[in-house]
Amino acid sequence: MALFEVSLALSYLVFTWITLTGASAAQTMKVPGAGEQAAEQSHRQDSADLLVFIALLTLTILTIWLFKHRRFRFIHETGLAMIYGLFMGVILRYGLTQTPTAPRVLYNCSLVNGSESLLVNVSGRYFEYKLQGEVENLHDPGRSEALQKVTFDPEVFFNILLPPIIFYAGYSLKRRHFFRNLGSILAYAFLGTTVSCFVTGSVFYGFVCLARAVGALKEIFHFTDCLFFGAIISATDPVTVLAIFNELRVDVDLYALLFGESVLNDAIAITLASSISAYSPSMQNTFDTAAVFICIGRFLVVLSGSFAIGAATGIMTAVVTKFTRLHEFPLLETALFFLLSWSTFLLAEACALTGIVAVLFCGITQAHYTYNNLSAESKERTKQLFELLNFLAENFIFSYMGLALFTFQKHIFNPIIIIGALLAILLGRACNIYPLSFFLNLRRRNKIGFNFQHMMMFAGLRGAVAFALAIRDTETEAQQAIFTTTLLLVFFTVWVMGGGTTPMLSWLHIRVGVDPDQDPLGHSDTFQPLQSDGISRTKNESAWLFRMWYIFDHNYLKPLLTHAGPPLTSTLPRCCEPLARCLTSPQAYENQEQLQDDDSMLVLGDADVILTTPESAANGSSSRIMTGNGQPPISDEGLEMDGGAGHDAELVGRGTRLVLHASDGEQLT
């Protein structure tokens, strides 16, 4: 049967190939409508180019299925996509004979240099010509053009392929585990990425100097180039490792740490990279305090601005879906959700901020607020839609990376730089994880063990974001060398480190097979009694800040923006009663009543006493847990996206007030 399946996949490829050949044969045939001929031919060529990618993706999907079906884990789907891309790149590079296109007119001139567009006056009619870029290989225009066509606009990555990936990361974030480890995640993402950026950049600069000293390097590398490399290569990829983690159900805290870090550090890396490239390049190698402060200021403005836009659009979507009865028409609701989420990205880009960061926070806000207001059908639809978009975009990027190794025409391979870069990123990652973990462990009750630290070190794969940042600008030779190095590092980390994840997990004795939804409460299907280990593991290290935010969110933001939560009439002071009544949705009152005699309660808040009844835990239902004064404690179920139905099961309004009376620092379960 396996043979049959593979032959199916191959036959599809052959079929596409034959059609493509047929298509290029058709192009040499007489094409009617002589005036439109060139346009039609280029249109057909575009279609054929896109087909190459679709064929690659189809092949990848079929092979992924085969691997999943047979439970192969030594290589991940992204690694596969890259391998197929590599093959296709080889074929395109060495196997393609392209008929030269329409002759181009050659002008000799000394005026135009980097001018964006030319106006040509032909007997009174003006034609506009736009700069396409520099032409390298003048004598073989056919092939280089064909390759250039397949190597398409890096803007596409940023505007079309990355946003759904990042949005989905935010939208599908397991927020309970994320928020529990928020402090550490922020530390790794902000401090760690910055540290990693500068360490990597400096070490890399050392190797660059070494290479120049031994004469192996001709390109001019400024220190800012090296820092830029440090920034882009510090963006770790959440895709590959976490897919394996998800499949193996690795420990939830490790998962939350790695996922949170890799999602947020994309944002930081992007902002860092743009700040560094904005650091006035005329003054390089001389230290300019003002420029550094401008750079830091820019970093902060861009980050907070993008965050604000993302959160604002998310909140607006929540308001619109709450106060209109849009949920009667799931199609309209889904379309609105999709459009508003996408507009976040464009809005941020139009304001010269970072769309990726905005879209990440938009995803988190949408999941936290808007998701509660959607109809059941729209909940499914939005999740599935973005899951699909994410899947397609991801595999597309990885197969494109494979392709780029052969079709990109300005590679600069320099062994010293490549090896230096590899050492630099390992060192940079080490300087991120180990010292930070040490400092975090000083304050964390739930220590990050050495096995976790080693795993985090090992799981620092580089992927789509690093690649997209590197390909964005490949004008100077230094940038071309950086692009080549980044591409090779992505290959190395995805294949070697991605492939080694499963052996590494067992070697480090990290437990797998954990049910992420049930485990931390100690009443998963296989009953586990609460142990002191289990309790300390779930310690929320940023307890105070987190709790203040949680109360504010639960008492005011959630009731305001969603149908869930306690009614505002019970949380706002008396004087605001009319306003509160106007803003509270009827469902909120129902929820309150329903919840007051609801038996299924999940617990995260501070509780004085925890009573777990083994019977209820053993039969799979969640146990009723009482706080010291007999009130049901806070659940963080409201923070959790997965599990759909549990969403409206919000907690009792007065439960939140309890937190303030509960003694701080007690056990958190």
Place this chain on the structure above:
Amino acid sequence: MALFEVSLALSYLVFTWITLTGASAAQTMKVPGAGEQAAEQSHRQDSADLLVFIALLTLTILTIWLFKHRRFRFIHETGLAMIYGLFMGVILRYGLTQTPTAPRVLYNCSLVNGSESLLVNVSGRYFEYKLQGEVENLHDPGRSEALQKVTFDPEVFFNILLPPIIFYAGYSLKRRHFFRNLGSILAYAFLGTTVSCFVTGSVFYGFVCLARAVGALKEIFHFTDCLFFGAIISATDPVTVLAIFNELRVDVDLYALLFGESVLNDAIAITLASSISAYSPSMQNTFDTAAVFICIGRFLVVLSGSFAIGAATGIMTAVVTKFTRLHEFPLLETALFFLLSWSTFLLAEACALTGIVAVLFCGITQAHYTYNNLSAESKERTKQLFELLNFLAENFIFSYMGLALFTFQKHIFNPIIIIGALLAILLGRACNIYPLSFFLNLRRRNKIGFNFQHMMMFAGLRGAVAFALAIRDTETEAQQAIFTTTLLLVFFTVWVMGGGTTPMLSWLHIRVGVDPDQDPLGHSDTFQPLQSDGISRTKNESAWLFRMWYIFDHNYLKPLLTHAGPPLTSTLPRCCEPLARCLTSPQAYENQEQLQDDDSMLVLGDADVILTTPESAANGSSSRIMTGNGQPPISDEGLEMDGGAGHDAELVGRGTRLVLHASDGEQLT
């Protein structure tokens, strides 16, 4: 509440507007990274342009919801989208002050004329410049450029926006009603559209000659231009009217006729238009027999080639989904389905065929075969995905049409031509519907009444396809006049005729509130006894051909390509037994057993005697109906996509053989 909702919608628009203004203000501020400045600015401008459309779509969605909520029917969502587009067009045209962009270098030269690209040699480095088009307004480059940006590439319509619309039309086709009226639909689509094209073209040419005679026209209109106009304007739009029909549940046969015709005539119109524009333009006004035959030959080749590609990809997807266990992973399955369906379009375009036609037949094939093999989740996913894409693409096109009236810069308004075109399309439509209906009624038992004919005449709205064909090429003045005329005709038909659909239906006494799934079998929820009228209404006019195809499909194709249908072992001759056993899926045997004692049977086949038990009909379940010799007759449930669960309830294998024994021409129910 309504006030609140509208204010919400408006506040979103204002918000977007402010941000856009802020964005353009930010653009005038100092942008760091001087080298990338121009690229960054153009990137931000692109984002802002796209935002305009997203804001428009969002506003449209909110208003659509409001209208649906309040059950307004005097204007349809597409009409609304156009109105918003118009407003935005006015603002962009008269309200936008654009800072002029980077200065362009002006060259005087006599060599370059229509050359696609220029090579410029600047001291040894070669830069390539690509033709952007002719510049009209040299002295106000800022505004014209900004408008040009919003007026984007017509290729986008063809490659990105139309395919999902057409695919969805094929995928969601109610095949039972479609196949029952196949003969008439094909007649209207093939003959009718061709007749309409030539009548409209000729009448239009008459008006053009008239306009030139009275001196109201300066442009050169060839007869081929007029025929081209006839072709593009013959593509009626399935969107607007059918959305209303669907909502009001209009008579299923009228629905099937109109839907089938408007979907297929898009394909015919596109093929006609490309054949006409390929008709060697050097010999116009002289009749060239060879060129006409080449044109007809081309038409047939393109149509059949596109059909073949569409069907082939559909069948391939069916085979892949049948013989792999991909349905264990709905995400992979959906992704594969999406990619293969999209690749149909590209494949056809790469082969110089018509992607739209291919994608339409691909949609029909996917719904007929592949859909049966998908997992339950993928069935939902694919339907919802394409529904969303269709919705977004449709509204985008209609709001873009509104925008184009003001932002397109080469409009040629000529009152005589516009009024002439309106009369021409009415006459062309009349020559399509009335004579054809007369001839069809000669052979149909279930006559197409005059009220249906009037409704079909009235429902000939023009929409996305006509617009996309017209905008594709606007180089000559005749083409520009045709574009303007088409745009205005779309406005007129969508607003006036689309808005008048509901009154027209009641004026023509066409029954509404029909349940499309239950009605023809006479056992809908509200019990209707079978009447002679009901029986003649469901007469399948192309009985013999249809039945032959149906038997072949049911006995061989369905079992080969899907899990449904009778096992091949029972339909193929004995000698093929090993092959049949290999190709039959295990589910087919199960289906067979399950169906032999299954009570829920739907009926379409030829049956000698029909027994309807009023009890079973009244309680809503489908009734058991027996043929003369006591065997359950053929159901056409297998041809039906909607109703999901009913799919696997395929009929008994031996039932099909019965048809051959059943007397031909008996009643069909």
